[in-house]
Amino acid sequence: MVNTIYFYWDGYIHDSRRKILNDCVYSTRIFNPNDEIVVVSNSLKQEDFDPKYRILVRTWDLSLFDDIPLPKSLIEEHYLTAHPRERSDLIRLILLYKFGGSYIDTDDIAIKPINRTKENLVCRSYDPHTCHYNNLVPEDCISGTHREIPGYDDINIFPRNDCWLNFNPRSKFIHSILTNPKVIDSGKALYIGDGTSWQSLTLEACKSNQINVDYNLGLTLLYLYEDFVSASSPWDRCAHGGEMCDIWKRLPGVDDHEWGFYKCDRETALSFYNEVCNKYPHLSHMWLHSKDMKEDWLIDELDETQKYNVSTWIYDEIKKQINK
Numbered sequence: 001m002v003n004t005i006y007f008y009w010d011g012y013i014h015d016s017r018r019k020i021l022n023d024c025v026y027s028t029r030i031f032n033p034n035d036e037i038v039v040v041s042n043s044l045k046q047e048d049f050d051p052k053y054r055i056l057v058r059t060w061d062l063s064l065f066d067d068i069p070l071p072k073s074l075i076e077e078h079y080l081t082a083h084p085r086e087r088s089d090l091i092r093l094i095l096l097y098k099f100g101g102s103y104i105d106t107d108d109i110a111i112k113p114i115n116r117t118k119e120n121l122v123c124r125s126y127d128p129h130t131c132h133y134n135n136l137v138p139e140d141c142i143s144g145t146h147r148e149i150p151g152y153d154d155i156n157i158f159p160r161n162d163c164w165l166n167f168n169p170r171s172k173f174i175h176s177i178l179t180n181p182k183v184i185d186s187g188k189a190l191y192i193g194d195g196t197s198w199q200s201l202t203l204e205a206c207k208s209n210q211i212n213v214d215y216n217l218g219l220t221l222l223y224l225y226e227d228f229v230s231a232s233s234p235w236d237r238c239a240h241g242g243e244m245c246d247i248w249k250r251l252p253g254v255d256d257h258e259w260g261f262y263k264c265d266r267e268t269a270l271s272f273y274n275e276v277c278n279k280y281p282h283l284s285h286m287w288l289h290s291k292d293m294k295e296d297w298l299i300d301e302l303d304e305t306q307k308y309n310v311s312t313w314i315y316d317e318i319k320k321q322i323n324k
Contacts (some may be wrong), residue, residue: 001116001164002100004036009106010084020053020107022049024288025316026322027110029053030142031284035114035216040095045148060091063205068094069179082189088160089198091189093174100169103161108221108285109318114165116280118216118225120173121165122202125158126219126244127235134200148218148282152243157204163221163285173215178204180190181277218282224248224311227290230260247275269313286314 007025029037038056039049049055065075079087092103102114124147128138141156166172177183182196190197209215224231225248229236237259238245248254251272254262277283288311292298296312309317 002169003032003034003116004038004099004101005032005114006092006099006102006103007037007039008088008095009039009041010026010087011263012053013043016298019298020288020291023319023322024104024106024109024285025049025055026053027318028104028285029055030318030321031110031113034179038083058081061228064091064098065122068097068319070183074184078187078189082261083305086189086191089192092161092164093177093198096164096167097171097174097178098169100167100171102165102167104165104285105287107288107291108163109288109315110284111222111286111314111318112277112284113272114284118218118282119168120171120215121167121218121220121282122169122173123160123163123165123205123216124217125160127157127240127242128233129153129158129160129204129235130186130232131158132233134197135195136200139306141203142154145210146217147241147243148216148296149279156239157217159199159206159217160221161198161202162287163301165218165282171215173205173209173323176209177201178206189280215296221285221287222276222280222283223287224288224309226260226262226309226311227294228260229287229289244276247272247279261309263307263309265307265314266302266313269310270307270317271316272310273314288315 005028009021025037025039036056038058040058040060042059044057046057065072079090096103128141130272131141138156141158144153144155144157180201182201186196192199211217224234226235238249251262251264252268288297296308297315301318302308
């Protein structure tokens with residue numbers, strides 16, 4: 001198994017966003033001390049990272065797209081000129097396809113070591129989540145019977161593309177995504193909110209490949225019902241229940257807050273953190289959805305007498321480990 005972990009960043013980055021990126025990369029090192037961690041970037045430099053965390057920065061050029069099942073003309077015409085956000089959706093697949101390993105987004109902070117027991121592990125949501133972005137309905141999604149934990153078989157699940165773990169080089173699963181005719185037929189760089197996106201193509205690959213053989217599914221990324229996530233879909237408002245909804249709604253005083261703005265003390269948040277870490281065997285990262293737009297995440301030292309979002313307390317706990 002390849003134990004290289006990839007991050008990708010290109011373009012300008014201001015100081016507050018850089019703090020989020022550094023914490024995501026450094027936390028991944030804290031929980032995975034023996035892995036090679038690579039930031040693929042043409043804008044960040046090796047000297048931008050503290051040497052004690054042993055982060056490698058590697059540049060890329062058009063040769064990255066050699067020996068892949070996509071024509072270079074498609075890359076040159078649509079992806080080299082695309083916004084780095086859209087380009088990253090392709091580059092993560094290329095990195096995993098050519099070299100193997102794991103790919104983590106630069107707004108996913110590590111909260112637990114990567115579990116190495118499953119190969120070719122695709123991130124899943126709790127439910128149909130944002131399938132409507134791609135004009136899909138819950139019935140189009142993956143059967144809930146494929147959860148790695150018992151229960152909730154009646155609620156289908158949707159793949160995410162931001163935290164894929166333990167891929168083997170030349171994965172049949174990724175090959176089937178890259179060779180989907182819709183990639184070329186789209187005539188542009190795919191966007192997450194279009195009818196055809198890398199997530200919708202991943203869903204097709206999940207259906208056309210053999211689960212537990214060509215790929216595995218698992219909850220690798222924790223995302224919480226806070227800020228804009230809490231309004232992304234009826235599922236994220238817990239209108240239809242579900243596995244994470246049942247945990248979230250047991251939080252003390254949750255009904256006393258407007259949905260998406262729950263605050264609590266440190267003990268409550270860390271109890272939740274321990275519960276989900278124990279429940280989900282493949283969980284390794286938490287999505288910092290609002291990045292540096294969430295001011296509480298940028299506080300160096302929280303006031304222990306105050307209440308904050310659950311994510312803020314968890315992030316603070318991870319920062320304490322980074323800064324030991």
